[in-house]
Amino acid sequence: MIPAPDFAAWLRGASSTFVTTLAGLAFETIPFLLMGTLLSAVIQSFVPDRSLRRLFPRNRYLSILVALVAGAFVPICECGTVPLARRLRQKGLPLSTSVAFLVAAPLANPMTVISTYVAFKGTGYPVFALRLGFGLAAAFVIAIAVELVSRNRPRIDITGPTRRLTRLEAPAFPAAPRLPASLAKPRASLGSRLASRVAETFEHASYDFLDTARYLIAGITLAAFARALVPSGAILRSLGQPLAATGTGLASAYILSLCSSADAFVARSLFAPDSYHAVLAFLVLGPMIDLKNTVLISRFVRPGLLAAFVVLALLVVGAMALVASPLLEAL
Amino acid sequence: MTKVREISASRVARSAIFLGLSFFISWLAENGKLAKLVHPRMNPWIQGAGILFLLLAFAQMLWISKRPRRPDPASFFIPIAYVLAIVFIFVQSATFSPGRFDSGSDSLAVENAVISKRDKAAAKASMGPLPSVIAFDDDRYWTLYNRLYDDPAAAQGHRVVIQGFLVRGSAFPPGTALIARNLMWCCSADMAEIGLIAQDPAVDKFKDSAWVEASGRLSTTDFDMNGLGKKTLMPLVVLDSLKPVDKGETSGVIFPF
Numbered sequence: 270m271i272p273a274p275d276f277a278a279w280l281r282g283a284s285s286t287f288v289t290t291l292a293g294l295a296f297e298t299i300p301f302l303l304m305g306t307l308l309s310a311v312i313q314s315f316v317p318d319r320s321l322r323r324l325f326p327r328n329r330y331l332s333i334l335v336a337l338v339a340g341a342f343v344p345i346c347e348c349g350t351v352p353l354a355r356r357l358r359q360k361g362l363p364l365s366t367s368v369a370f371l372v373a374a375p376l377a378n379p380m381t382v383i384s385t386y387v388a389f390k391g392t393g394y395p396v397f398a399l400r401l402g403f404g405l406a407a408a409f410v411i412a413i414a415v416e417l418v419s420r421n422r423p424r425i426d427i428t429g430p431t432r433r434l435t436r437l438e439a440p441a442f443p444a445a446p447r448l449p450a451s452l453a454k455p456r457a458s459l460g461s462r463l464a465s466r467v468a469e470t471f472e473h474a475s476y477d478f479l480d481t482a483r484y485l486i487a488g489i490t491l492a493a494f495a496r497a498l499v500p501s502g503a504i505l506r507s508l509g510q511p512l513a514a515t516g517t518g519l520a521s522a523y524i525l526s527l528c529s530s531a532d533a534f535v536a537r538s539l540f541a542p543d544s545y546h547a548v549l550a551f552l553v554l555g556p557m558i559d560l561k562n563t564v565l566i567s568r569f570v571r572p573g574l575l576a577a578f579v580v581l582a583l584l585v586v587g588a589m590a591l592v593a594s595p596l597l598e599a600l
Numbered sequence: 601m602t603k604v605r606e607i608s609a610s611r612v613a614r615s616a617i618f619l620g621l622s623f624f625i626s627w628l629a630e631n632g633k634l635a636k637l638v639h640p641r642m643n644p645w646i647q648g649a650g651i652l653f654l655l656l657a658f659a660q661m662l663w664i665s666k667r668p669r670r671p672d673p674a675s676f677f678i679p680i681a682y683v684l685a686i687v688f689i690f691v692q693s694a695t696f697s698p699g700r701f702d703s704g705s706d707s708l709a710v711e712n713a714v715i716s717k718r719d720k721a722a723a724k725a726s727m728g729p730l731p732s733v734i735a736f737d738d739d740r741y742w743t744l745y746n747r748l749y750d751d752p753a754a755a756q757g758h759r760v761v762i763q764g765f766l767v768r769g770s771a772f773p774p775g776t777a778l779i780a781r782n783l784m785w786c787c788s789a790d791m792a793e794i795g796l797i798a799q800d801p802a803v804d805k806f807k808d809s810a811w812v813e814a815s816g817r818l819s820t821t822d823f824d825m826n827g828l829g830k831k832t833l834m835p836l837v838v839l840d841s842l843k844p845v846d847k848g849e850t851s852g853v854i855f856p857f
Binding site: 289 | 614638639642662787788790
C-alpha cells in the first residue's frame with residue numbers, strides 16, 4: 270500500500286499519469302477508429318452482401334483461414350478492426366470468421382509486422398516472425414473454438430443488444446431525408462448513383478464513429494486509470510518465474526492497452542528480449558484484446574460472449590507462451 | 601426539379617461535433633502541441649483524421665439518399681482503388697525512414713543507418729569514437745544514451761553536459777538523482793523516463809522535476825535503478841556543476857525513431 274505521508278505525492282503522480290495516458294491514447298486511437306469506421310462504411314455502401322460472402326469459402330474452417338489472411342490487407346490497428354469485424358458479421362459472414370478477422374488483423378497488418386521488426390532488430394531474435402506465427406496460430410484456435418460453440422446456433426446474433434444500429438437500414442432513421450424522385454428511378458445516371466453511395470458512406474461513417482467513439486473513450490479512461498494505479502515496479506518485479514513472467518506479459522498487455530503498431534517498442538524497453546514468456550504473451554495478446562477494446566467491443570457483443578472471448582484469449586495466449594518459450598530458449 | 605433538404609437537429613449536432621474535432625486537431629497541430637502527445641510519425645494520420653472530420657461535417661449538411669438497386673461500375677473501381685491504396689501504404693511503410701517525419705535532423709538519419717547494420721560492433725565502430733565532451737542534445741540523445749549504457753566503461757573519464765528534469769527513485773541514496781527526459785515511442789501513454797544518474801550533494805538542493813543543466817565527468821556505478829535488488833553496471837555523472845535552466849519551448853520529449 271501507499272504510505273500515508275507520500276499519499277499527496279503519489280496522488281499528484283497518479284493524476285499526471287492518468288491525464289498523460291488518456292490524452293496520448295485518445296490521439297493515438299481516434300484516427301484509426303475513424304479509418305475503421307470509414308472502411309466499414311465503404312463496405313456497407315459499395316460491397317453487396319452476396320459479393321462479400323463470395324470472397325469467403327462456404328467451408329467455415331477455410332473461411333477462418335481466409336479471414337486470417339485478409340488481416341494483412343487492412344493497415345489499421347485493433348481499434349479500427351472492431352467496426353470492420355462487426356460489419357462482416359452484419360453482412361452475413363459466420364461469427365467465427367468475424368472473430369478470426371477481429372483477432373488476426375491487428376497482428377497481421379503491415380504496420381504491426383514492420384514495427385515489431387524494427388523494434389527487435391539487432392537483438393538476434395526473430396521476434397516479428399514469432400509474433401506473427403504464434404499470433405495467427407492463437408487466432409485460429411480461438412476462431413475454431415468460437416466455431417465449435419456457435420456451429421449449432423447459426424442464427425446467433427452478436428449484435429443483439431444493439432438494435433439501434435439497425436436504424437441505418439430502417440426508413441425511420443431520423444437523419445435520412447426523403448428520396449428525391451430522380452434518384453428513386455432505377456436508371457439513374459452513374460454520377461448520381463456514385464454520389465448517392467458516397468453520401469451514404471459518409472452517413473454510415475458519421476453514425477458509426479460517434480456511436481463507437483464514446484465506448485472507445487470509456488475504454489481509454491479505464492485503461493488510463495489502471496495505468497495510474499498499477500506501479501510500473503510491480504511489472505518488473507514479477508519477471509523471474511515462467512508462470513509469473515507470462516502472467517505479467519498478459520496483464521501488462523491487457524492493462525496498458527497500447528496500439529499494436531507501437532507496442533513492440535514498449536515490449537523492447539519493458540522486457541529483456543530473451544524473456545520469451547513475457548515478450549510473447551505481451552506481443553500476442555495486446556493486439557487481440559485489451560482493456561480499452563473490451564469496453565469498445567461491449568458495444569456490439571453480448572457480455573457473456575465477450576467474457577468468454579477474453580478468458581479464451583488469455584488462456585490460449587498464456588498456454589502458448591508457456592509451451593513455446595522453453596522450445597525457443599533451447600534453439 | 602426541387603432538391604429535398606432536411607436539416608435535423610441531430611444532423612446539426614453531429615456536424616458541430618465533427619467541425620469541433622477538426623478545428624481542435626488543426627489547432628493542436630498548428631501550435632506544436634501534438635508533439636507532446638504523439639510521435640511525429642503519427643502526424644499524417646492525425647491530420648488526415650482532421651480533414652476527414654471536416655468532410656464528415658460537411659457531409660452531414662448534405663442530403664443523403666438510399667442506395668440504388670442496380671449494380672454499377674463503382675463496385676468494380678472501388679476495390680481496385682483500395683488495393684492500390686494498400687500497395688501505396690505498404691511501400692511507404694516498408695521504406696519508412698524514421699528521421700523523415702521528424703524535424704529534418706541528420707543525426708536521426710545516421711541512427712537509422714546504424715541500426716540497419718547487423719553487426720552491433722561494426723555499427724559502433726562506424727559511429728566513430730566518443731567525443732571528449734559528450735553533449736546530450738535532442739537529436740543525439742537516444743544514440744548517445746544507448747552508447748553509454750551499452751558500454752559504460754568505454755565512456756569513463758569523458759566530460760558530459762546534459763539537460764533534463766530531476767527524478768529521484770525510491771532506491772536512490774542521498775545526493776543522487778536521474779537527469780531525465782521523457783522517451784516516447786508512439787504516444788504519451790508509452791512514455792518512459794530515461795537519462796543519466798548524477799551524483800553530488802548539490803542534487804539535494806533541487807526539487808523533484810526541476811529542470812537543470814548538469815556537467816561533470818563520466819564514471820561507472822553498480823546501481824539498482826528500480827530497487828529490485830538487481831544491480832547493473834551503468835554510467836554515472838560525477839558532477840562539477842548543476843544549475844537551474846528554463847525548460848523553454850522544449851517539450852522534454854525524445855523520439856528514438
